[in-house]
Amino acid sequence: MIAPPSSAHAALSIEHVSAHFGGLTAIADMTFTVDDGELVSLIGPNGAGKTTAFNVITGFLKPTQGEVRYRGISLSGLKSHEVANLGLVRTFQKTSVFGANTVFDNVLIGVHRHGTSSVWGTLLALPRVREEERRLREEAWEILDFVGLAKRAGELGGALPYGDQRLLEVAVALAARPTLLLLDEPVSGMNASETISFINLLGKIRQRGVTVLLVEHDMHLVMNVSDRVVVLNYGKIIAEGAPAEIQRNPEVVRAYLGQGVKRA
Amino acid sequence: MRRSLPFLWIAFLASVPLWLGDPYFLHVLITTGIFTIAAMSLNLLLGYTGQLSLGHVAFFGIGAYTSALTSLGFDVNIFGLRIVHEPWPVVIGFVMGIVVAGLCGYAIGKLSFKVRGAYFVIVTISFAEVTRLVALNWVELTQGPLALNNIPPFTVSFPGLGEHTLWGKVPNYYVMLVVAVLAYAVIARLVRSRIGRAMIALRENEPLATSVGIDVTRFLVLAAVVSAGIAGAAGGLYAHFVRIIDPDIFLFIYTVTMVIMVVTGGKGTLAGPIVGGLIFGILPVFLRAYASPVAQWIIYGVLMILIVFFLPRGIVPAVRAWWENRMGAAAVERTGAPIERAGADAHS
Numbered sequence: 001m002i003a004p005p006s007s008a009h010a011a012l013s014i015e016h017v018s019a020h021f022g023g024l025t026a027i028a029d030m031t032f033t034v035d036d037g038e039l040v041s042l043i044g045p046n047g048a049g050k051t052t053a054f055n056v057i058t059g060f061l062k063p064t065q066g067e068v069r070y071r072g073i074s075l076s077g078l079k080s081h082e083v084a085n086l087g088l089v090r091t092f093q094k095t096s097v098f099g100a101n102t103v104f105d106n107v108l109i110g111v112h113r114h115g116t117s118s119v120w121g122t123l124l125a126l127p128r129v130r131e132e133e134r135r136l137r138e139e140a141w142e143i144l145d146f147v148g149l150a151k152r153a154g155e156l157g158g159a160l161p162y163g164d165q166r167l168l169e170v171a172v173a174l175a176a177r178p179t180l181l182l183l184d185e186p187v188s189g190m191n192a193s194e195t196i197s198f199i200n201l202l203g204k205i206r207q208r209g210v211t212v213l214l215v216e217h218d219m220h221l222v223m224n225v226s227d228r229v230v231v232l233n234y235g236k237i238i239a240e241g242a243p244a245e246i247q248r249n250p251e252v253v254r255a256y257l258g259q260g261v262k263r264a
Numbered sequence: 265m266r267r268s269l270p271f272l273w274i275a276f277l278a279s280v281p282l283w284l285g286d287p288y289f290l291h292v293l294i295t296t297g298i299f300t301i302a303a304m305s306l307n308l309l310l311g312y313t314g315q316l317s318l319g320h321v322a323f324f325g326i327g328a329y330t331s332a333l334t335s336l337g338f339d340v341n342i343f344g345l346r347i348v349h350e351p352w353p354v355v356i357g358f359v360m361g362i363v364v365a366g367l368c369g370y371a372i373g374k375l376s377f378k379v380r381g382a383y384f385v386i387v388t389i390s391f392a393e394v395t396r397l398v399a400l401n402w403v404e405l406t407q408g409p410l411a412l413n414n415i416p417p418f419t420v421s422f423p424g425l426g427e428h429t430l431w432g433k434v435p436n437y438y439v440m441l442v443v444a445v446l447a448y449a450v451i452a453r454l455v456r457s458r459i460g461r462a463m464i465a466l467r468e469n470e471p472l473a474t475s476v477g478i479d480v481t482r483f484l485v486l487a488a489v490v491s492a493g494i495a496g497a498a499g500g501l502y503a504h505f506v507r508i509i510d511p512d513i514f515l516f517i518y519t520v521t522m523v524i525m526v527v528t529g530g531k532g533t534l535a536g537p538i539v540g541g542l543i544f545g546i547l548p549v550f551l552r553a554y555a556s557p558v559a560q561w562i563i564y565g566v567l568m569i570l571i572v573f574f575l576p577r578g579i580v581p582a583v584r585a586w587w588e589n590r591m592g593a594a595a596v597e598r599t600g601a602p603i604e605r606a607g608a609d610a611h612s
């Protein structure tokens with residue numbers, strides 16, 4: 001029996017996780033950790049298994065092997081909403097908003113888990129429930145200010161320009177007040193100036209004490225913002241370390257960076 | 265203005281029996297109202313959680329039979345065990361109808377735990393068919409095709425005034441109106457709350473909803489229970505107003521009628537089922553004077569196709585969009601305070 005690799009301080013630990021789709025091995029024996037307050041990037045070529053790793057961590061996919069723990073709690077068998085209620089909130093690689101709802105309502109749905117209103121309380125419109133509703137709305141406005149979407153509050157989520165939709169996704173995730181935020185290619189589809197302001201936003205998110213696990217193909221961004229980088233190739237971790245080390249790692253260069261990939 | 269609008273509507277509806285001379289038309293209004301309540305309940309599931317219940321009439325029928333049997337009493341043998349139930353007051357029967365229908369909604373909701381979309385449709389259709397067969401074949405309890413006759417009408421008692429039995433149409437109209445207003449209030453409060461937003465989130469984007477911690481199954485079951493309970497209330501009203509029910513109450517065509525009411529009026533809006541309910545409830549009366557039954561059905565079908573074709577989201581959203589176009593888009597108000605404003609309006 002191998003000793004658990006999780007260090008005592010690790011917030012998130014992925015321990016010997018494998019995931020298969022039929023005969024295809026999407027992730028093979030993946031082990032890494034993310035510490036509280038860290039920003040860790042998960043990179044690798046297309047099909048390396050990054051999104052699959054997100055799906056396993058957040059309860060959207062059952063691993064065929066291994067275990068994920070968050071702050072000591074095993075996530076095995078938890079449903080995705082239960083994982084979210086432990087503070088792990090993810091975004092999706094394919095743009096995913098509540099398209100038919102206003103930007104404000106999108107975020108208002110996001111703050112759901114900070115409410116406790118019961119059915120009876122709601123039906124009777126108890127003062128407690130009204131007070132909670134007021135608080136949730138204030139929180140939603142605060143999030144919109146934070147990401148800079150307050151001006152667009154009344155527009156439909158699906159009608160926003162693409163870059164703003166990506167921002168809205170992050171806003172919805174932030175509304176759920178994560179302690180660990182998992183971002184799957186957040187700047188793909190953003191233009192250069194949007195990407196720069198996103199890097200600013202990422203800094204502000206970290207100032208709030210939110211731990212971040214980032215999947216991104218924009219190497220410039222990754223090398224700039226990450227504390228550590230984990231490199232995945234064909235479902236296996238081939239390197240792990242500080243951005244500077246990763247950029248010099250010959251195997252990483254051969255498998256991924258060397259292709260001159262900016263956005264694969 | 266916005267706040268007093270519902271009260272103006274209620275006052276108007278309450279005044280109808282005072283100036284409407286035609287008792288036949290009042291009768292039509294009562295049955296229309298009852299079916300509108302059922303359509304409102306269907307809208308909670310179909311319009312807000314996005315799940316199509318094509319067996320919705322089952323809850324209506326269960327409410328009707330439960331309420332009728334509770335107030336009529338029965339005497340049955342189940343596997344050699346004789347169960348005798350003495351007649352109870354109608355009001356208790358009515359509540360029992362809501363409770364039993366709600367419990368069935370819970371069971372269906374739980375059963376549909378993992379089956380969404382097409383499977384949910386199949387589960388609900390099968391459920392309605394099973395309830396119809398039970399009503400048809402458990403003759404000892406339901407009289408089967410012979411129908412349950414002489415169902416007692418509603419009684420009301422006011423302190424100091426004694427008990428009154430509601431024989432006429434006018435009192436029944438008011439009972440219907442009270443239930444309709446209550447059902448509307450329940451649904452409106454739910455859908456404009458955090459709970460309703462969770463249902464809408466399930467409809468719009470289930471993975472995203474779960475990713476922010478919404479237990480979608482819980483809210484789907486909740487919607488099913490409330491929806492079934494309200495449909496059961498409508499069934500109870502029907503049983504004690506018409507005073508005779510048979511297994512045909514479970515026919516698929518009634519579910520279809522409810523779906524048409526919801527879809528043409530505008531699913532996912534509070535006013536939609538009411539508009540659709542009034543149109544498809546009252547229209548047959550006007551048509552009857554001018555058209556043969558066959559022609560009526562054709563007009564019905566053509567009207568529905570026209571509405572769905574030209575106003576795919578239904579009448580209410582189309583009218584609202586037209587109105588907002590004329591008035592300029594409503595700005596979202598910054599104040600957190602009034603719950604009815606801002607985001608809530610998008611769904612109301």
Ligand SMILES: Nc1ncnc2c1ncn2[C@@H]1O[C@H](COP(=O)(O)OP(=O)(O)OP(=O)(O)O)[C@@H](O)[C@H]1O
Nearest residue numbers: 021024026044045046047048049050051052053093
């Ligand atoms: N639902 C699925 N069914 C079958 N195979 C899948 C499924 N999801 C992913 N895969 C396969 O698993 C492997 C890993 O896919 P994954 O989406 O995790 O890659 P990725 O690293 O996120 O790639 P990209 O950079 O393109 O987003 C790929 O070979 C992919 O085809």
Ligand SMILES: [Mg+2]
Nearest residue numbers: 050051052093
């Ligand atoms: Mg991916």
